[in-house]
Amino acid sequence: MRGPVLLLGGTGEARELAGRLSEAGVEVVSSLAGRLADPLLPAGEVRVGGFGGVPGLTAWLQEHRPAAVVDATHPFAAGMTTNAAAACTGAGTPLLRLQRPGWTAEPGDDWAFVDDLAQAAALVRGTAFLTTGRQGVGAFAGLPGRVLVRCVDPPTEPLPAGATLVLARGPFTVAEELALMREHAVDVVVTKDSGGPMTAAKLVAARELGIPVVLVRRPPLPAGVAVVPTVEEALSWLR
Template sequence: MARVRILLLGGTTEARELAPRLTALGFDVVSSLAGRVAEPVLPAGDVRIGGFGGSAGLAAYLRDEKVDAVVDATHPFAEHISANAYAAARDVGAHHLLLRRPGFILHPEFEVVPDVHHAAAAIEPGAHVFLTIGRQHVAAFAHVDARFLIRAIDPPTVLPHHHVLLLDRGPFALEDEVELMQRHGIDTLVTKDSGGSATAAKLDAAAQLGMRVIVIARPPVPEGADMIGEVEAAVDWAARLL
């Protein structure tokens, strides 16, 4: 009897936790990474790196590789990948699950904006900003009149004129975040509501220091998608396929 094949769209902590759990259940698992990080932390098992060419290309891959189910455990802000995954799975009749970790616990005084452009417009002139949004959308802040401490895994291609670039990967401890913000004279934190424990400490540090916090809200998920928030629940969902 052929093993059930799962395409696990990953790059997140949850995807790396899920891959060996699914393999242990007896699934044939291929983890797919978009390739946007130069040196990604690889999950256990078979790994595919690179895009598919939109929903049509992904659908063709699912057919060609006889994939039975797609588990989308990508970053909460990978909205295009998630939309393509849902559409492709629906087109070929494959099972589909969206694994999205819960968002951050936000203090009432935090300011929530819909996207990076609103976040850039909200920054006060002359502010000292800790920008932790990944590298892809830093260009939206290139012409903002402020000083930036930018933390990312890989260097952005476009940077603001006044900046310090810090290449680092979480998890980050609360005391280290407090020290970092104080050392750089930060008064404003701009971040995404990406959730997860690895980077949550920056929000607690900013609240502790009484600074302004601007949080970019998550994009919507595909309408109709079956979504859960925990790895254990994803394992249970997959087990029912057997």
């Protein structure tokens, strides 16, 4: 296809797609939210920071006229996904949502799905292992027990009184997750239904240890947006 392509990124799939497009000679501009202090950068041109909501993104699309927009942001980046759908409609730009499937429970899993972090906090009993990211940690500030919080950058919201903060970037192996959960005597894992193999080791470890998992459901996607689950299908759509 003829570029350029605006790629709303920040995920492993986005970096893979940017690399594949660049290798094929397609001009790609990757946009990152800028929430991480040291993000993993994709191939090609990179812009960091927001567009200024729907009006700002619409103006950018009208000025730069990309052939298409691929929204490959995190499954929980609902604001950006909603803004992209509205802006692309306003600018008449084709839009594709690249989103990996959510996780599927396997025999031995003890999962409970909730709609938000507040509901997740209400289900916590004992020592909790939070892997929900640094945003929204404040929902767990009132937990009375010990809490293990893992994220890439330090949270800006208040941590629970009994919190232990681990700053680390995955992926993590099952052995690493098992060791961490045993070390901190974890009773429940709290995470978001991000999907994909990159962060699934904690679910395998919880299964092996017989630990329940509380998963936050994904936000709904805007109506009418084309969605594909893999980079290969995104490339086919772009062609």
